Amino acid sequence: MPPRTLYDKIWDDHVVDTQPDGTSLLYIDRHLVHEVTSPQAFEGLRVAGRKVRAPAKTLAVVDHNVPTSDRSKGIDDPEAATQIATLAQNAKDFGVLYFNERDVRQGIVHIIGPEQGFTLPGTTIVCGDSHTSTHGAFGALAHGIGTSEVEHVLATQTLVQKKARNMRVTVDGALPPGVTAKDIILAIIGEIGTAGGTGHVIEYAGEAIRALSVEGRMTVCNMSIEGGARAGMVAPDDKVYAYLDGRPMAPKGEALAAARRFWDTLHTDDGAHFDAEIRLDAAALPPIVTWGTSPEDVISVTGQVPDPEQIADEAKRLSKHRALEYMGLTAGTRITDIALDRVFIGSCTNGRIEDLREVARLVEGKKVNPNVNAMVVPGSGLVKVQAEAEGLDKILVAAGFDWREPGCSMCLAMNADRLSPQERCASTSNRNFEGRQGFKGRTHLVSPAMAAAAAIEGHFVDIRTWG
Amino acid sequence: MDKFTTLTGVAAPLEIVNVDTDMIIPKQYLKTIKRTGLGTGLFSEMRYKEDGSENPDFVLNQPAYRKAQIIVAGDNFGCGSSREHAPWALLDFGIRCVISTSFADIFYNNCFNNGILPVAVSQEDLYKLFDDAKRGANATLTIDLEAQEIRGPDGGVVRFDIDPQRKAKLLSGLDDIGVTTKEKGPAIDTYERQAAERRPWL
Numbered sequence: 257m258p259p260r261t262l263y264d265k266i267w268d269d270h271v272v273d274t275q276p277d278g279t280s281l282l283y284i285d286r287h288l289v290h291e292v293t294s295p296q297a298f299e300g301l302r303v304a305g306r307k308v309r310a311p312a313k314t315l316a317v318v319d320h321n322v323p324t325s326d327r328s329k330g331i332d333d334p335e336a337a338t339q340i341a342t343l344a345q346n347a348k349d350f351g352v353l354y355f356n357e358r359d360v361r362q363g364i365v366h367i368i369g370p371e372q373g374f375t376l377p378g379t380t381i382v383c384g385d386s387h388t389s390t391h392g393a394f395g396a397l398a399h400g401i402g403t404s405e406v407e408h409v410l411a412t413q414t415l416v417q418k419k420a421r422n423m424r425v426t427v428d429g430a431l432p433p434g435v436t437a438k439d440i441i442l443a444i445i446g447e448i449g450t451a452g453g454t455g456h457v458i459e460y461a462g463e464a465i466r467a468l469s470v471e472g473r474m475t476v477c478n479m480s481i482e483g484g485a486r487a488g489m490v491a492p493d494d495k496v497y498a499y500l501d502g503r504p505m506a507p508k509g510e511a512l513a514a515a516r517r518f519w520d521t522l523h524t525d526d527g528a529h530f531d532a533e534i535r536l537d538a539a540a541l542p543p544i545v546t547w548g549t550s551p552e553d554v555i556s557v558t559g560q561v562p563d564p565e566q567i568a569d570e571a572k573r574l575s576k577h578r579a580l581e582y583m584g585l586t587a588g589t590r591i592t593d594i595a596l597d598r599v600f601i602g603s604c605t606n607g608r609i610e611d612l613r614e615v616a617r618l619v620e621g622k623k624v625n626p627n628v629n630a631m632v633v634p635g636s637g638l639v640k641v642q643a644e645a646e647g648l649d650k651i652l653v654a655a656g657f658d659w660r661e662p663g664c665s666m667c668l669a670m671n672a673d674r675l676s677p678q679e680r681c682a683s684t685s686n687r688n689f690e691g692r693q694g695f696k697g698r699t700h701l702v703s704p705a706m707a708a709a710a711a712i713e714g715h716f717v718d719i720r721t722w723g
Numbered sequence: 724m725d726k727f728t729t730l731t732g733v734a735a736p737l738e739i740v741n742v743d744t745d746m747i748i749p750k751q752y753l754k755t756i757k758r759t760g761l762g763t764g765l766f767s768e769m770r771y772k773e774d775g776s777e778n779p780d781f782v783l784n785q786p787a788y789r790k791a792q793i794i795v796a797g798d799n800f801g802c803g804s805s806r807e808h809a810p811w812a813l814l815d816f817g818i819r820c821v822i823s824t825s826f827a828d829i830f831y832n833n834c835f836n837n838g839i840l841p842v843a844v845s846q847e848d849l850y851k852l853f854d855d856a857k858r859g860a861n862a863t864l865t866i867d868l869e870a871q872e873i874r875g876p877d878g879g880v881v882r883f884d885i886d887p888q889r890k891a892k893l894l895s896g897l898d899d900i901g902v903t904t905k906e907k908g909p910a911i912d913t914y915e916r917q918a919a920e921r922r923p924w925l
Contacts, residue, residue, distance in 0.1 A: 272914040273907055279888045281907050283914050285925055293806065295756035306900070313925075321754065335754035342756050379925065386805040386829060400805035400829050403758075404836035404899070412903045414911055418886070420828075450741055451799040451825055484802065486828050507924035515924040550741050571797050575740045668804075670750045677773065689745040689803060691768045 259525035261422045262491050263457045266397040266522070270380045272414055282417045284409050285379035286396075288365045289316040289352065291343040292670070293384030297407035298346040309413045311351040315374050318343060319364045322357045323671050324633050324660035331357070336671065350410075363636020363662045366390040366604035370474065371638055373503025377492040377519040382409055387604045387686065388487075389480040393473035394500075395492035395522045397457070400481065421455055421531040423485065424524075426462035429539040434720040436614075437472035438606060438684070438703035440464065441479040442544040443536060446554035453485030456532060459524060460490050464538035470499040471610045478605045479686050482551035491523040543719050545591050546688050546701040548579035553688070555591060557706065557718045563587035582690055583698050584678060592716050594700070598681040599630035599711040600693070601657075603667035606684035606704050607635025609642050615708040616648040618723065624656035625714030631658040631673070633665040657711070669694045682710040725838040726896035730819050731865040732792030735782045736856035740797035744804045744830065748812040761808055762815030783816075787859030793820045793866065795849070795856045800841070801830025810837040820866050822873070824849050835889050838896060840868060848881045855879075868893060 260268070272281040287310075294316070301307070308314060321336040331337040340357065347354030355362040361372065366387050369375040375391045381398035382388060384406040391398035401415065409415055425444055445452075458480050465473065473490045480488030497516065500506045507515045542556035553576070555562065564576035564587065580587065585594070601607075601615055612634065624630045632652050634640035640662055643649055649659045666673040667685035675681055675697025684707050688699040702710070705719045713722075739746075752764035770781045777784045783791060794813070800823040801809060810833045813821070820840045834841045844852065855862050855875045862876035868890060873881040892899075903911075918925070 273910045275888070277886070277888055279886075281903065281910070283911070283918065292753050296758050296807075299756070300900075304900070306904075333754075339754055339756060376925070378922070384805055384807075386803065388805075402805055402807035402810075402829060402833035402836060404807060404833065408900050408903065411900045412907075412911060413915075414903060414907070416899055416903065450802055451827070454799070454825065454828055481803075481829075484799070484827065511924040515922075518922065550743075571738060571740050574738070575797070578739070668745075668750050670753060687743075687745070687803065689743045691749050692745050695749075695768060695773070 259528040261524045261528045261530065262395065262459055262489055262522060263397065263422055264528065266378055266380065267419055269378065278418055280417050280419065281414045282380060284382050284413055284415055285313060286374055286381040287314045287409050288369055288381065288383035288388070289314060289406070290320055290365050290383070290385065291318045291339045292320045293403050294346065294406055295339060295342045296403050297410055298350065300407045301350070301410060306411045308350040308352060308410045313413065314352045314410070315369070316343060316347045316352050316354040317362055317365050317368055318357050320664045320668065320670050322663040324663050324665045324673055327357050327661060360637040360641060363639065364604045364607060364664055366478065367607060367635035367639065370394065371503065371636060373500055373506030376500070376506065377496060378522050382415060386481040387478050390474050390478040390604055392477040392480065392487055392489035393470055394496050395489060395519070397487055397489065399486035420457045420486070422529065423453060423456040423458045423532040423534070424530040425458055425460050425534045425536070427460065427464040427536045427538050428462045429464060429537050430467065431464055431538045431541065432720065434705060435541050435543055436703040436705060437468050437475040439541050439544045440538065441476045442546065442551070442554050442701065443541050444534070445479065445483045445551050447536065448483050448534060450482060450550055450552045451484040453480060453483040456485050458483070458485045458488040460488060465490055466493070469610060470495050471608045474608070475605055479551065482686060492519050543703060543706050545706065545716055547583065547585060547591070548576060549582055549688055549690050550579065551686070551688060551701060553579060557591050557716055559591055561585045561587050561589045561591070592718065595680070595715045596628055596682050596710055597679045598675060599628055599707050600666045600681055600683040600685060601631070601704055601707050602633030602635065602665055603685035604635065605686045607633060607639065609639050611684065611704040612639065612643045612648050615704050616651040618705060618708040619655040619712060620651045622655055622712045624711050627714045628711050630656065630711040631660055631666070633660045634662045636662050666693050668692060682707045682716065724836070724896050724898060727819065727838050727840050727868055727893040729865065729867045730792060731863055733788060733790060733860050734793035734795050734852070734856040734864045735788040735791035736853050737782060737794055737796040738853060741799045741802055742796050743802045744806050744809045747801070747809040748806065752812070753806060753808055758811050759815055761812035765812040765816045790817065792817055793822065793864055794818055795822045795852045798824045800826050802827040805829045807833045810834050810839050814839060822849070822852055835892055836899070838893065840866065840893055842866065842873065842883045844881055844883055851879065852881065
């Protein structure tokens with residue numbers, strides 16, 4: 257057999273059927289379901305008299321719509337309440353395991369999958385959410401799907417797919433202190449553009465990726481979609497095995513030994529072909545801040561807001577002018593002169609325990625700037641419990657952060673957590689699109705460390721020289 | 724799902740690159756449990772002012788484009804989230820075809836599951852189609868999926884490529900689940916048995 261990439265291997269292992277034109281039926285091992293993109297899919301099953309084919313391979317949770325305030329007494333927003341009740345009913349009717357808003361295991365779908373050991377190396381994982389790419393950190397083929405596809409997977413446990421091309425992004429060298437997994441992925445998106453990975457699955461490789469924790473790798477894989485790639489992945493290693501050890505749904509005993517033997521084969525063979533190769537030097541990366549309304553609009557914290565007039569292509573130039581106008585920024589402004597109203601720490605990109613530890617370490621004994629409203633939203637109930645066991649909540653609250661209940665929150669602002677028009681936010685989330693965090697709200701994407709320092713100072717600062 | 728064969732209609736020019744799914748249908752409209760009724764939310768942050776009234780500058784609010792069935796837009800249309808609410812909103816408004824130089828993968832897939840034809844053309848052809856579209860209701864485009872061509876008001880023709888499988892699906896209007904269950908059911912059963920032996924821990 258010719259040398260294969262990690263993606264090739266997982267793909268080959270899941271093909272049920274291929275037609276002459278390459279259209280394949282791919283078997284899905286793990287299906288995550290949430291309240292926003294599933295109601296129409298379950299309704300479709302009901303209308304057609306179909307069942308969920310493999311309920312044990314399906315896991316449902318509420319995350320997008322739940323308030324991050326106390327929800328023990330119910331949910332005020334009637335539309336959100338309807339959607340949440342609909343998922344609860346669908347899970348019950350179709351026999352799917354469901355974590356409701358009062359369950360400690362509840363949280364953002366891409367945080368709870370790994371946490372429960374539902375996410376495993378070598379599996380195919382889908383969810384009606386584009387940040388499903390997160391699970392690729394375990395050496396899984398994981399990507400977002402639309403609701404019609406959710407229905408297809410529920411009914412058949414398969415997906416109609418054409419194979420994507422292989423792209424490898426190698427990040428050599430070691431990250432400087434203060435520069436994080438978030439800066440790596442923002443730099444990659446800046447390099448390839450938001451459509452650079454379209455039609456590709458990205459494998460992240462190189463010394464700097466291997467040096468990242470599993471949680472850091474999740475941050476990188478999470479934003480593959482912001483670079484246009486539906487899926488991103490990292491070959492599994494001992495760090496992944498250690499992460500999975502003892503997780504409720506991960507294999508144990510003899511099953512684990514067999515799984516490990518298989519997982520050890522999950523790496524790209526020497527000489528395997530990649531359709532595209534990108535290389536970055538980690539040692540040269542600065543802390544990054546986005547200045548515009550596309551995740552590709554990246555700049556070093558030491559830089560200035562760029563001048564769109566320098567762009568030759570007219571449509572692109574106009575789009576970047578539009579972005580600056582929306583963001584209320586002028587070309588040439590130093591990034592460290594940008595003052596902030598809000599700070600959001602959380603999301604499937606950066607709402608895990610290591611992110612919260614980093615923020616707490618940086619702000620301990622300090623105070624949030626009086627002009628800033630800063631909130632921390634743990635990615636899951638178990639992250640929250642862990643953080644509280646370590647006393648992180650006390651440090652954060654003492655510093656003036658708002659400590660919330662878990663969920664997607666202000667990453668997409670479907671619940672009450674949102675920016676007011678023209679409010680400016682340093683956010684550890686993944687999208688700075690117009691209106692993403694609230695109508696006319698202005699988002700700057702940064703790492704948790706950069707967000708923490710910005711909360712204290714009231715403007716961006718270079719984390720490498722701060723404190 | 725409605726078939727897509729030939730469509731003749733007004734094309735609205737949306738000269739923005741990276742039109743993302745938050746732009747197409749903002750999150751406040753995602754709380755529905757239905758597929759229909761999302762047309763009022765289509766492009767709402769550009770289409771309505773802060774007080775809820777229509778923004779007369781936005782293309783779909785202009786008299787010539789209120790009944791547009793085609794959108795001509797800049798590169799990388801549909802980037803961002805996987806929300807199928809984006810094609811549902813387009814469809815509910817009456818849009819059956821989007822023309823751009825490129826589309827984000829998930830949005831592209833979602834279109835085909837809803838009877839919407841996304842057409843990728845060259846940058847040069849896109850500029851031509853923008854010119855046609857700017858002439859509003861006086862200049863309709865005809866999209867002929869069978870022939871894989873767009874015919875402009877002045878007799879100009881733009882050819883486009885499309886995957887034969889996806890083309891067939893739009894032409895027939897057939898639902899994937901029925902086809903998979905009927906034609907591939909035994910293959911899925913066999914795969915599941917073999918996979919359970921190979922990877923018993925799953």
